[in-house]
Amino acid sequence: MERDRSRVNVRLTGSGGQGIALAATVLAEAALDSGLYATMLQEYGPEARGGATKADLSLARSPIANPQFQVPDLCLAISDKAWTRFGQELIGRKDVGLVTDRDRVVIPGVSDPTEMGIISLPFDEAAKLQIGAKVVTNMICAASLARLIEAVPLDGVAKVAERRSPAAFKDKNRQATQLGWQMMDEYLSVHVLPWRSSEGEVGVLAAGGDVAIAGVGALGAGSGAGEDWIHKGGGRSALRS
Amino acid sequence: MRLIQGNEACAEGAIAAGCRFFAGYPISPSSEIAEAMARMLPRHGGVFLQAEDELASLGAVLGAALGGTKAMTATSGPGFSLMQEHIGYGYLAEIPCVVVDVMRGGPSTGLPTQPSQGDVMQAQWGSHGDRAAVVLAPVGVQEVYDLTIQAFGLSETLRMPVTLLYDEVVGHMREGVDLAIPDPMTLGGRPRSSQPAGPSFRPYKANATGVAELPDFGRGYRFHVTGLMHDERGFPTTDTSVVAALLERLENKAQAAKDLVMPEAYLMDDATLVLVAYGITGRTAKAAVDTLRSRGIRAGLWRPRLLWPAQDEMLRGALQNAEMVVVAEMNRGQWAREVERVAAGSVILRPLLKAGGATITTEEMVGHALDMLEAPDIASPDRVSGRTTELYANISSGSAVALESKVVE
Structure with missing residues (x-):
């Protein structure tokens, strides 16, 4: 089935308790604030209380008919269990972008995920060492994804993360979003990602300004919300919006 | 625009519609409605009651409604089964209220966390006897909000239990919602009697739209409410022509919903x-x-x-x-x-x-x-x-x- 390229489908996965649903909620809320449409479906079964769990997020320029999707455009996995259940089956697909936690996800037989086009970043370690609170890993991830998707500005993510934090964590969560955005930004400035759209275009995601992964980046392109924040603008691919 | 869950939108809609009483027994996948009502009702001067089971939940809701309050309960399949008797009672005694059923897989305790649309026939036929039902089916979070409000409007205007029926996915989905202040037209109004209290008072005398105009309890009227077939005075009858006319009137009044949704x-x-x-x-x-x-x-x-x-x-x-x-x-x-x-x-x-x-x-x-x-x-x-x-x-x-x-x- 052909992809709707005016919409980005992101699957966030982790273990129950890692804050995956909240990360998706923050992104959805930030998208709403930017004038986009957003839907979020979170796994509701007993898995959400300890096992691998997921949240499916869709962002679009127009109302979203069916909030459900089978194959995401982008999948984040920040635990081994989640990788096994949700990420593994997507490996090798040229139309799906994969993002993992460097230390928490070990892909059997793969020593360097980067070589396979997987974005592998130390989200958890950064939370511990740079922010001093492991609980903000999810906000680091949210901001990293926001940088990758190019649909929601950092300011927006930071604002929502702060709004949804308990008082004692407002600062840490805001810092976490800045750190997450920066981590992805730096990664994209040096890596070329061989993701392709379903039409087979070879894509370089965000790094050179051209965006060819199906859907991803489409929302940031063109006129309208968020235009001025787009990092290193120009050269967007002609994705339908 | 606010990003909220379907179940939260249901609670928001209920509060916006003026619901000030909720009794329920939390059950997946409807529990967030009870949670939200517990949080919101006290702030709005309302009452939240966690009941011992679903029979008591709807019983309390019917009592609150007879006292003049807009009242709601929320449940899922197993609880909806337990509520069927009181739904029939509320229908026959003409007590307005809203019953939310967030569908999970059944029968029995079934699939507590997975979606289903298996209660559609039950929503119409679950209660014994000939009974018309008014059942609304929202498609997303915005519509959960809007149709919860409309469910109250219909239940008030028609004086009958109205069911809001949706699946687990709609209940747990998050979407941007405009929590608009309800249009008074949609909110309708509960017909209340203007007859004088006294021996000639007829609580179940229908108005022009076929709806009985019961006064609220505690307003100086003495009348009888029963689940038995009753005459205009509200007292039991086995008069076949009276019973047949009552069943026909109740069924006919519910048809009005067809032109409103x-x-x-x-x-x-x-x-x-x-x-x-x-x-x-x-x-x-x-x-x-x-x-x-x-x-x-x-x-x-x-x-x-x-x-x-x-x-x-x-x-x-x-x-x-x-x-x-x-x-x-x-x-x-x-x-x-x-x-x-x-x-x-x-x-x-x-x-x-x-x-x-x-x-x-x-x-x-x-x-x-x-x-x-x-x-x-x-x-x-x-x-x-x-x-x-x-x-x-x-x-x-x-x-x-x-x-x-x-x-x-």
Whole structure:
């Protein structure tokens, strides 16, 4: 089935308790604030209380008919269990972008995920060492994804993360979003990602300004919300919006 | 715009509609409604009661409603089963209230965390005896909010329990919602008696729209409320003509809902292939219609927001130019029978049924429609349930052909 390229489908996965649903909620809320449409479906079964769990997020320029999707455009996995259940089956697909936690996800037989086009970043370690609170890993991830998707500005993510934090964590969560955005930004400035759209275009995601992964980046392109924040603008691919 | 869950939107809608009493027994996947009501009601001067079970929940709601308050309960299949007796009581005694059923897989305790649309028939027929039901089916978070408000309006105006029926996916989905202040027209009003209190008082004397105008308890009136068949005084009767007239009046008044809740018709003007679906399946069907249209197929969606009473005339009108109809639902075939009843003999109808806890995908729906277009005369099995439901219809002559529905497992 052909992809709707005016919409980005992101699957966030982790273990129950890692804050995956909240990360998706923050992104959805930030998208709403930017004038986009957003839907979020979170796994509701007993898995959400300890096992691998997921949240499916869709962002679009127009109302979203069916909030459900089978194959995401982008999948984040920040635990081994989640990788096994949700990420593994997507490996090798040229139309799906994969993002993992460097230390928490070990892909059997793969020593360097980067070589396979997987974005592998130390989200958890950064939370511990740079922010001093492991609980903000999810906000680091949210901001990293926001940088990758190019649909929601950092300011927006930071604002929502702060709004949804308990008082004692407002600062840490805001810092976490800045750190997450920066981590992805730096990664994209040096890596070329061989993701392709379903039409087979070879894509370089965000790094050179051209965006060819199906859907991803489409929302940031063109006129309208968020235009001025787009990092290193120009050269967007002609994705339908 | 606020990003909230379907269940939260239900609570927001209830508060906006003026609901000030909630009694319930939390149950997946409806629990967030109780949680939100517990949080919000005290702030609005209302009362939240966690009951010992679902019988007590609805009992308390009916009592609060008789006291003059707008009241609601929320549950899922197993609790909805327990509430059926009181739903019947509320119907016969003409007590307004809203009952929310967030559907999970059944029967019995079934699949507590997975979606289903298996309570559709129960919502109409679950309570014994002849009973009309008013059942609303929202498709997303915004509509949960809007239809909760409308459910209160209908229950107040018609003085009867109204059911809001949606699936787990709609209940837990998060979307941007405009929590608009309700239109007073939608909110309606509860007819209350203007008769003087005294020996001549007739609590169950119907007004022009066939609705009894009970005063609120504690307003100086003495009257009797019962689940037995009753006369205008509210006292039990076995007078067959009185009983027959009462049943007829109650059923007739509920029909008013048909003109107040409009279905969604999407790309229906020239549609020859019509998908009929509600709840989350309605979202999928809309995406399927878009995909079919992109392949040059004249597809459309007819989505009822009111499941009961079924809007026969509107559906018949909508299917006037249709040649093929797909009814898609997450059960073993429930509302499909209503469509069969209405469209009998005039269209080829092949339901797409899926029970077991998974939702129907856009791909399955498109595939089903394409199969049907390819071989409309052949009874090919429903690609999801593997079951064949075939309707023999003679379209070319338009004549009513004896309808035969056969199910092959």
